[in-house]
Amino acid sequence: MNNFINSKNIVVLIVHIIGSYFSYGQTEDSKKPKLVVGIIVDQMRAEQLYRYEAKYSEDGFKRILRDGFNYKNTQYNYSPTVTASGHSSIYTGTTPSMHGIIGNNWHDRYKKKYTSSVEDTTVVLIGSKKQNNTGASPKQLLTTTISDQLRMSTNFRSKVISVSLKDRGAVLPGGHLATAAYWHDIETSPGYFVSSSYYMNELPNWVSTFNKLEKSSTYLDTVWNTFYPIESYTESYGDNNKYEVVLGDDSPTFPYDFKILRKKYRKRNIEYLMLGFSPAGNTLLTEFAMDAIKNEELGSDEETDMLTISYSVTDKAGHLFGPNSVEIEDIYIRLDHEISTLLKYLDKKVGKGEYLLFLTSDHGAVPIASYLNDIKVPTGVARTAKFKDNLSKYLNTKYGEDLWVQNFDGNQLYLNRIAIYKKGLQLESVQQDAANFLVDQEGISGALTAYQLQTSQYTSGLRELVQNGYNQKRSGDVIITFNAGFVQDDDSEIEVSSVQGTIHGSGYSYDTHVPLLWFGNGISHGESVRKVSPVDIASTLTMILNLQLPSGNSGSPLRELFK
Structure with a gap:
């Protein structure tokens, strides 16, 4: 018997190892996903995956953690860490220095006025009851996105649908070539999903039908109470405290009767703004996203489609209540159920193992300054x-x-x-x-x-x-x-x-440290503590889908996902 490996066998072995390490998927016959689903949870700190874990269901965040890959040390590599910059960086694979979205809005020194990241006076809102509303488009985005590259690579046969409660949360992930982007218009009664003439001349029938159901109004006639008995929310500070913004007339405490609150906000024509800090806002978006999958037939043919979902409630509520509040804990518990509902729908509609999903955030947040002051943390x-x-x-x-x-x-x-x-x-x-x-x-x-x-x-x-x-x-x-x-x-x-409420935008870890989970087609269970960045997502998807890298890409593929 030969007791040693000869040089020829060593070469064959090395080639086999290298080839296995850099080929995507679990098996040699793994196919490209039918649908890529990108989920951004606005203002989600990495710890919130674990802080409320005991109260999560088995089929939401835990399912992704159990069956997917977890990058525990994901950090943004730039500041300011704000919504528009984060959404842009995730999908362009580069930083604001290159893609140009340096904030949610910024001062234009040439025009001597503020400009929004998605404001576009050359287009109008589609689906709004108001006339001549300024629309939104990705024209401020200076580079292409992974969604753009997907559309170009398939000669526009792939569909890209982008949805959010915020305009920038829908427009920027969709890139320049999205099939459509939809967001929730808080200024239009009864809170319809709208788009822009940049994408279309009129809403598709399925969006109009969804709007006619007036779910936004229905959700504003509900009472928000905690999912579990409030005394069990020991992961958060007490419900009645001085740190949070008071929405009603008395104290920032449960229950929140939106039917009463909406009358107060209706006087200022912003009653539908309340869906932005109600867990019902996440439910509304999940239902709209599932309608998009069904009616746009996403993931139904041989060309890979993409759906981008940005959950905004966690951000709007986070600003009001802070990351240590009972309100935020309850919103994440309920969001976990939304994630579960979405995964089950994808299993049924697209098929288990047929879709690839990633979940991350655009930024974190600093705990409320008055709270930090009380517990003697520098602030x-x-x-x-x-x-x-x-x-x-x-x-x-x-x-x-x-x-x-x-x-x-x-x-x-x-x-x-x-x-x-x-x-x-x-x-x-x-x-x-x-x-x-x-x-x-x-x-x-x-x-x-x-x-x-x-x-x-x-x-x-x-x-x-x-x-x-x-x-x-x-x-x-x-x-x-x-x-x-x-x-x-x-x-x-x-x-x-x-100080009441909180902010974000810095380069400190409470703003830069976010979750990054991968799940579904070709993804094996595992985790890594290697420092990575959300700008690595686009180049990773590029390699999985065999596309051209986005034009400004500076990220690197996440090598642990390539076997």
Whole structure:
């Protein structure tokens, strides 16, 4: 008997191992998925997969964890971590520096006004009762998406349908070439799903039929109480507390009688806004998504289709109640049942093992500042209006009276470049003076100038994240980072002890650490603690579907999914 492996056998063995490692799927005859389902849970922190796990059903999040692959250390590699940037980065496979969506909205220095990530005055809403409403489109998105590449690769035979309660949550994942994008119009009674003339001239019959059911109104005539007895919600702080925004007249506590609350909000014509922070909003979106699968016949032929779903309630409620609230816990418990319902529907309609699903989030959130203050965790309020006033006075003193600040909002400072050039000043010198002044303000941890971000290469820490979020044409002259745990507020009088609700957008882990789960076609059970990023999703799908990479792609395929 031969007791050793000869060199020829070693070569064959190595080739076999390498080939097995980099081929997608469980078996040699694995086929491409009939349908790719991308789920974004807006403002979901990674820990929320586990924090409420004891209360989850067996068929929702637990099923994905049990049968799918879990990337436990998924971190965004840029800031600001906000909805529009996150949705864009997931589907383009790159950062705001490349795809250009540097925020939900930003100051346009050329037009000297704010612009929205999806605002488009050349198109109108379709399906709205109001006339001449400004529509939405992906024209601000500078690169292609994985959904675009899928459509182009199949010569537009593949369908891409994108749905959300938010316009940006539907438009940006769908990319430039989506078959259709639909979102919930909170300003139109009775809260219809609408689209844009960018995609169509009229709503399909199935969407009109869905709207005529007036489910939005029906859900606003319900009472929201906890799914389990409220005393069992020990994963959260007490229901009656000072940290949350009060929606009614008394206290931020259960039950929430939306039938009564809607009368209050109807006076301001925003009653349907309440679906954004009701778990019924997630139910409505799940039902609409399943209707889309059925009526658009997604996953019914040999060409891979794509459905993108963005659950927005977790974000809107998160801002009001914070990540440690009973309300948020209950919303996740109920969302788990929505995920279960969706998976069962996909099993029946598309077939088990015939669809590929990923689930992630666009950002996390910082715990409410007043709560952090009470438990003695570093926090504070960064008073942006005060920063602007102080900086203007400083620049007036140094350079003479003028309107030196064009805009100062959030972490972006836009200088008045015309005034700078008229004075014969060097832009980079004024940028540096402004940065040096701002970094001495309470709550600001760092300030990088546009010149620094254009001429230096940062490879670690917050500076790298800021650089990845910086776009030369759209970003400000100085980009600011705040201390960990700090929130920004224009109110110069507010004390940290009285802050209600929370925010996100930083490069700290409470904003960057999100879940990333893969499930279904070709996915084996497993988990990894390797640091990865949501920008890796698009390139992974590219390799699975044998597509061209999105035009600005900078992510890397998730190698653990390729056997």
